[in-house]
Amino acid sequence: MGSRSSHAARIPDVDSIRRETGFSQASLIRLYHRFQALDRNEKGYLSRVDLQQIGALAVNPLGDRIIDSFFPDGSLRVDFPGFVRVLAHFRPVDDEDNGNRDPKEPEPLNSRMNKLRFAFQLYDLDRDGKISRHEMLQVLRLMVGVQVTEEQLESIADRTVQEADEDGDGAVSFLEFAKSLEKMNIEQKMSIRILK
Amino acid sequence: MAHRLGLLLPLLLGQLCSQLLGTSGDSMLHYWDLRADNGSWGPKRTQDNGSEVSAHTLLFSLDYQHVQVPFEITLWIMLASLAKIGFHLYNKIPTVVPESCLLIFVGLIMGGLIYSLNDKSPPVMNSDIFFLYLLPPIVLDAGYFMPSRPFFENIGTILLYAVVGTIWNAFGIGLSLHGICQVKYFNLQDVPLLHNLWFGSLIAAVDPVAVLSVFEEIHVNEKLHILVFGESLLNDAVTVVLYKLFKSFCEMPSIKPLDILAGIGKFFLVGIGGIFIGLLFGMVAAFTTRFTKTIRVIEPLFVFLYSYLSYLTAEMFHLSGIVAIIACAMSMKRYVEANISQKSHTTIKYFMKMWSSVSDTLIFIFLGVSTIGNNHEWNWPYICFTVIFCLFWRALGVLVLTFFVNKCHVNTVTRKDQFIIAYGGLRGAICFSLVFLLPEFSRKKLFIAATTVVILFTVIVQGMTIRPLVDLLDVTRRRETSPTVSEQILIRFFDHLLAGIEDISGHWGQYYWKDKLEYFNSMYLQKILLREYDQSKSSIVLLYEKLERKHAIELAEAGQLIHTPSSTSLLKIHRQKVKPLDQDLMDNIQEILTTNLYKIRRVVSFCS
Numbered sequence: 001m002g003s004r005s006s007h008a009a010r011i012p013d014v015d016s017i018r019r020e021t022g023f024s025q026a027s028l029i030r031l032y033h034r035f036q037a038l039d040r041n042e043k044g045y046l047s048r049v050d051l052q053q054i055g056a057l058a059v060n061p062l063g064d065r066i067i068d069s070f071f072p073d074g075s076l077r078v079d080f081p082g083f084v085r086v087l088a089h090f091r092p093v094d095d096e097d098n099g100n101r102d103p104k105e106p107e108p109l110n111s112r113m114n115k116l117r118f119a120f121q122l123y124d125l126d127r128d129g130k131i132s133r134h135e136m137l138q139v140l141r142l143m144v145g146v147q148v149t150e151e152q153l154e155s156i157a158d159r160t161v162q163e164a165d166e167d168g169d170g171a172v173s174f175l176e177f178a179k180s181l182e183k184m185n186i187e188q189k190m191s192i193r194i195l196k
Numbered sequence: 197m198a199h200r201l202g203l204l205l206p207l208l209l210g211q212l213c214s215q216l217l218g219t220s221g222d223s224m225l226h227y228w229d230l231r232a233d234n235g236s237w238g239p240k241r242t243q244d245n246g247s248e249v250s251a252h253t254l255l256f257s258l259d260y261q262h263v264q265v266p267f268e269i270t271l272w273i274m275l276a277s278l279a280k281i282g283f284h285l286y287n288k289i290p291t292v293v294p295e296s297c298l299l300i301f302v303g304l305i306m307g308g309l310i311y312s313l314n315d316k317s318p319p320v321m322n323s324d325i326f327f328l329y330l331l332p333p334i335v336l337d338a339g340y341f342m343p344s345r346p347f348f349e350n351i352g353t354i355l356l357y358a359v360v361g362t363i364w365n366a367f368g369i370g371l372s373l374h375g376i377c378q379v380k381y382f383n384l385q386d387v388p389l390l391h392n393l394w395f396g397s398l399i400a401a402v403d404p405v406a407v408l409s410v411f412e413e414i415h416v417n418e419k420l421h422i423l424v425f426g427e428s429l430l431n432d433a434v435t436v437v438l439y440k441l442f443k444s445f446c447e448m449p450s451i452k453p454l455d456i457l458a459g460i461g462k463f464f465l466v467g468i469g470g471i472f473i474g475l476l477f478g479m480v481a482a483f484t485t486r487f488t489k490t491i492r493v494i495e496p497l498f499v500f501l502y503s504y505l506s507y508l509t510a511e512m513f514h515l516s517g518i519v520a521i522i523a524c525a526m527s528m529k530r531y532v533e534a535n536i537s538q539k540s541h542t543t544i545k546y547f548m549k550m551w552s553s554v555s556d557t558l559i560f561i562f563l564g565v566s567t568i569g570n571n572h573e574w575n576w577p578y579i580c581f582t583v584i585f586c587l588f589w590r591a592l593g594v595l596v597l598t599f600f601v602n603k604c605h606v607n608t609v610t611r612k613d614q615f616i617i618a619y620g621g622l623r624g625a626i627c628f629s630l631v632f633l634l635p636e637f638s639r640k641k642l643f644i645a646a647t648t649v650v651i652l653f654t655v656i657v658q659g660m661t662i663r664p665l666v667d668l669l670d671v672t673r674r675r676e677t678s679p680t681v682s683e684q685i686l687i688r689f690f691d692h693l694l695a696g697i698e699d700i701s702g703h704w705g706q707y708y709w710k711d712k713l714e715y716f717n718s719m720y721l722q723k724i725l726l727r728e729y730d731q732s733k734s735s736i737v738l739l740y741e742k743l744e745r746k747h748a749i750e751l752a753e754a755g756q757l758i759h760t761p762s763s764t765s766l767l768k769i770h771r772q773k774v775k776p777l778d779q780d781l782m783d784n785i786q787e788i789l790t791t792n793l794y795k796i797r798r799v800v801s802f803c804s
Contacts, residue, residue: 034702056699056711062689066696090697092606122693140736143688148737156740160682180682189690191606194703 017081021088022108035080045077061142065122089118092191115190116178130171133161276557294659296409296560303564311568323629330555332507334405335518337552339525346422353601354426361593362400362434368589370396382577387639390446395643397438398631399650403624404428405559410659417672420613424620432518433467470516474523477506482531482725495540499532531725559625567648573641582646583653594618612669619662622654684739
C-alpha cells in the first residue's frame, strides 16, 4: 500500500484530475504509466510524434483524427491531465455516478452527450457544429478504401447525409447526429472496460 | 378447422396405407411379393419355379415394395408441409401456440393412430437419421445466417453460459436426482450414481431446434436472442464430451482421477477440433468458389457439400459436429457471398431455409409420434423431480453466471433478460435422440419417459407461455428497422475509433483483436480467397449497392424510372427523403438490374 500512495503522489494534481474525470486511483496510476511509456524522451508531455509512434494507430483510418483530438485548439503538446481528459470520455457509465451527482456541477465527461460530442468532433473538423457533405465525404474516403470510384463515394456521402438530415439543410447537426445514433447503445459501445 | 382436416385427412389415409402395406403381416405380403416379381405390366410368362401365374396381361398391379422407402419418406415430408400450411391458414393459432407444439400434437395423433392400428409401437425416430440427416440442415441455416457482429461481441458470455452453465446443470441435475433415488419410498434405489449423472448430462443441454422455433416467433432484442441461441449451439461440444465421458466411465471398472483429467482435456479437443475442421472446410469452400465463374449453376452445391462434409468429418472423429458446421458456415460466408452470383445467393438462401424448415417440422412430428408406445416406464416421482430440477438448476445457473458476467463486462445482462434466458432453456430432439442411444440397461425406459416429459413440458408449456411473459415483462424487442448506410458507416467509425483509443491506452481489448483480424484478412485472406477484381469491397459499399438496387426495383415496380429530378411523386413511399437518381447512378442501376433476377419492364420516361 505504501508504494501505491507514493505512485499516486508522483502524479501532479491527482485529486483535481480524479474529480474532473471520475477515474479510480488504480486506473489513473495505470494511465500514468502508459503516459510515461509513450513519452519517449521523458519530456513530461506528449507531442504528435509520440502518439504517431504507436504502430497500430498508423494503420487505423481514423488514426490522424484521433491523435488530433488530443491536441485541441492547435496546441503541440498534451500533458497528463489533457491525456486523461480525452480518455475519460471512454469510461464506462456507472449508474452510481448519476445518483450522487450534484446537478449544479458540469456533466461528467463520460456522459452520453459528451461521448457523442467527442465522436461528432471527429467528423466535424472545421468545428462549425455541422457535418457537411464534404466532411462526410472525407471520412468515407478514409474508411472505405481504394476500390471505389469517386462518384460512388459521393453518392454514398449524399445518401448518408440525406438519411440523417431532418431539417433539410444538407448537413448533419449535432442533434441530428445524436438522433441517428439513438438506437445504438452508445454508453456501452463507447466504453472501454479497463478505464473504469 | 375444416381446411386443416381436409388437408390432413388424405395424408393420414396415405400414411395408414403405407403402414398397412409396409409393416403388416404375413399373407398380404406374400401376395404382393408374387406380383412384385413379375413387374407392373406386360404379358405374363410362366415362372421357372412353376408358381401360379396368370396368363392374361396385367393392366394394373401394385408394386409397393419397390418404392416403399422413398414413398414413405416423401409422404412424411408431405404430411409435415401440409400441416404447416394448415396452421397458417387458420391465423389465430400460431399467435398463441407456437408451431412446434402444434407439430408435436400432430405427431401424437399420428402416433396414436399407428399404434391403434398396428398394435405395436410406432417407428421411433432413429438416432442416426436424426443426427445425420435431420439436424445438419437446421444448424447450417442457423450458422450461415447468424449475425456475426453481435455473436462475437457477446462471445465471452455465450461461451460462459454454454460451457460452465451446461456442466453446472449436468452435475446439478444428476446429483440431485441421485439424491431423490435414495429415498426408499420411490422404488428407485437400483439406479446407480453414474447413470444419474449420465442422464443429467444429456438432459442438461439446451436444444437449438426448439429454441430457434420458439424464439423466432417472439422477436426479442438481438442481444438476448443471440445469447440464448448461441448458447444452445455451442453447448453441443460440452454435451458430446460429457455424454461420451460418462459412457466410458460406465464401461470402465474403476475411475481414476487421471480419467477425469482426460475428460477435461477431451473437452478442449472436441471444441477446438470442431472449430478447426469447420474453418478448414470453410476456407476450402471459399477457395473453390473463386473459380466458379463459368459454372454458376453448381455454386450453391458447394456451400452445402462443404458444410455437410465438415459436419460428417467432425462426427467421424467424435468431435462436435455442430460447432464444426457453424464455424464452417460463418467463415465461408463472407468470401463466398463475394464470389458467387446474385442468383446463386438467392438459391442458397431459399434452399437452406426450405431444408431447415422441413427438418424442423419432421423432428417435431417424430417427437410426437415416438412418444406413444411401450417405451416408457412411468415412474412419476422421478419424472416430476426431473422437470423441477431442470428448471431450478437452470435458473440458479443463469443467476450465478450472470453475476460474474456483469462484473467483468460493460455490456450488462438485465434481470429481465436473465429471466428470459433461464426460461428459454428449452430441451428438444437432441436429448431425445441421445436417450435412445443409451445402452439397454434396466432402467432405460425410466430415462426415456423422463426425457419425453421434460421435452414436452418445455416445448409446450414454456413455449406457449414465453410470449405472454415477454409481453408482460416488457422485454426490449427487436427494433424492426431497415439497415441504413449511415448506420453502417457509424458502426465502422466506432470500430476504428475504439480500436485507436484502445491502442493509445495500451489495452488489448475486443476492438484491438477485431482490428488485427481485419488486417490479417485484408492482407492475406482476401487475396487468396476472393476472385481478383472483387477484392476489398467494403461492407459500406456493398450495403449501399444493395439498398440502391432495392430502391430502384421498388421504383420500377411502381411503374416509373424517372430520368430527371422530381421532388415529389412516388417517393412518398419512403420515409427517407432520398433524392432521385442522376445519370451515372441510373446507368449503374440499370446495369445492376439487367444482371438481376427480376425482369422488370423498364419504363423510362424522359422529361426534357
